[in-house]
Amino acid sequence: MSAMKKYFWDSEETEYMLKVLRELDIAKHLDGRKVRNLKLFKVAEKRMKQAGYHRSIDQIRHRWKVLKTSYYSWNNNQQTVKLTRFPQYATTMQSIMDESETWNRSHDTNRGPVRIRNRPKPTVHEEETEDSEEEVVTAAQSLHDNSTVDVIIKTDPDPETPPEMDSNLRIGFIGAGNMAYGIAKGVLQSGDVPPTNVKVSAPSTRNFGRFQELGVAVTHSNAELVSSCDMVFVAVKPHLVATVLSEITDHVTRKHIIVSVAAGVTLATLQGLLPFDAVVLRLMPNLPCLVQQGALLFSRGTRARQEDGDLLRSLLQHCGLVYLFAEALAEGAVKMGMPSALAHSIAAQTVLGAGQLLRDSGKHPAQLRSEVCTPGGTTIFGLHAMEQGGVRAATMTAVETATERARELGRKSAPTATENRK
Incomplete structure (x- = not known):
């Protein structure tokens, strides 16, 4: 078979790619992994090349993402899909997605949210090169609460991006403000999580409209949201954190990942307000997340593992004071x-x-x-x-003042945690 065109995919090539990915998905599930990662796409690229389809890993990943986005639009009966010829691939895509969902329903009942785990290499990896996946640009430093801080910086797409997340991850946002909206929009636009797997709760309906336009479910019950989600973003004002966490604490299990975006509220405070075995991360986003150009910092609590941080990093890849x-x-x-x-x-x-x-x-x-x-x-x-x-001095003073204000907010929230533990 001769080499195919570099940029335009025909139906035969697309169907072959889906056939390969479906076979690799089966091996992936049998091994217990839940992410379609870079190594899997490397194997797909090698198999396609052997069949005469000369595509880069980037092109295969992009084609799959377009197909997956089109699948969700098609499945939700939307009038337009990203790929105009999607109907001819609908049956194959349906089978791939059904197999994935069936596997997760039958094996995830007692296993908690979808995580990135360190597992032995599966059989499918026997065809791989020794290249390892490189992570998003990160940095780590010591914090006063004995955790580490990671930096998430939006990077241009390349073959070494983090693993693709399974679409069955359920995400909730307590709070419907700008930060919650920016993060939700970034996650959804990445195509990794369908809108049907995202829910937002708030006491008022004022901001619900823009979330509903994204296809996201809304509720006034924080407890209901936590019970139906795997990862929960607490995106409320700092002075409301204690109230919100006391409301949901009975519904938080070790299977949940709680992510706080409240400025100044420390990990120690958050962990003091939640069950002792709760998985907690603290995130500091900024408004450019609204246009997926933000830089974010996050730190892990004592119960949070590396793969919990990897999951958050992967979700927020696609997601201030200038x-x-x-x-x-x-x-x-x-x-x-x-x-x-x-x-x-x-x-x-x-x-x-x-x-x-x-x-x-x-x-x-x-x-x-x-x-x-x-x-x-x-x-x-x-x-x-x-x-x-005095622009230089004014800027430095602004950074210093904002930092001191964050510390002040943290000190104000700390006593509340002590009272709740009593």
Whole structure:
């Protein structure tokens, strides 16, 4: 068979890819694993190449994700699907997804949420190379509560992305604010979890509309949400955390993963408000999660394992304070005669581009600044004006003040935990 086209998939090639993935899925389930990871796609790429289909791992992963997203749309009777020719693959996709769901229902009754586990290599891995999976860019450092902090940074797609999560993971959000919405939207847009597996609870219906537009279920009962979910994000104001956790504590089991996004509420406080064996993680997201460009920090509690952190990291791959600067930048352009809409668009792209360059270049900020400052040019004059305005000192003070406020919030929440333990 001759090599197929590099970019456009025909039905024969797609069907063969699905056949291979289905066979590998069966081996995966027999081994007890629940993630369709990079190594599985490496085997699929090798088998397809042997059959004359020369596709990269990236292309196979992307094709599968498109098919899976189309499957969920098709299954929910939506008018449009991501892949216009999906109907001809619907039967095969249905069988793959049914087999996966049947396996998980029959084997997960007493095993808790879908996790990434360290298991012996299955038979399917005999065809693999010795390449190992590389994780998302992370860093770790010691914290006062004897945990570690991990950094989740959105990266461009590449073959070494974390393992794909099983679609049966059920996720809940207590709180329907911006952070909950940003995280939920990022998780859903990744295609790893279907909207039917996500639920949101809040005392008011005020923010329910935008979640319902995503296909997410809503409820006013926090207890109901916890009982029906595997991973629960506690996305409420810091002063409400104690009340919320006391409400759900009787429903939290060792099978749950509780993730707090409340600023300043320490892991020690969270663990004191929940059962002793509860799996707890603390997450600090920011608003760029709304457009899947955020940088997030998380730390694991004493009962949380490495695979719990891996699961959170994988979910949030696709998911702050530059807004004042961007606004001021745009207003300066408007002052000089530029239309407001255009000024804000350019300011947003300037901030985004500068951030991406800083992330990808590996250069120190001072070096990049020097490279764009032509002697006697506009940039150096603008920077001089910013220095005269004290922008450097003001920024450092802002970081210091925000940090102290987070510590203050943590101190305020700590006594409540002690009272609840009594």
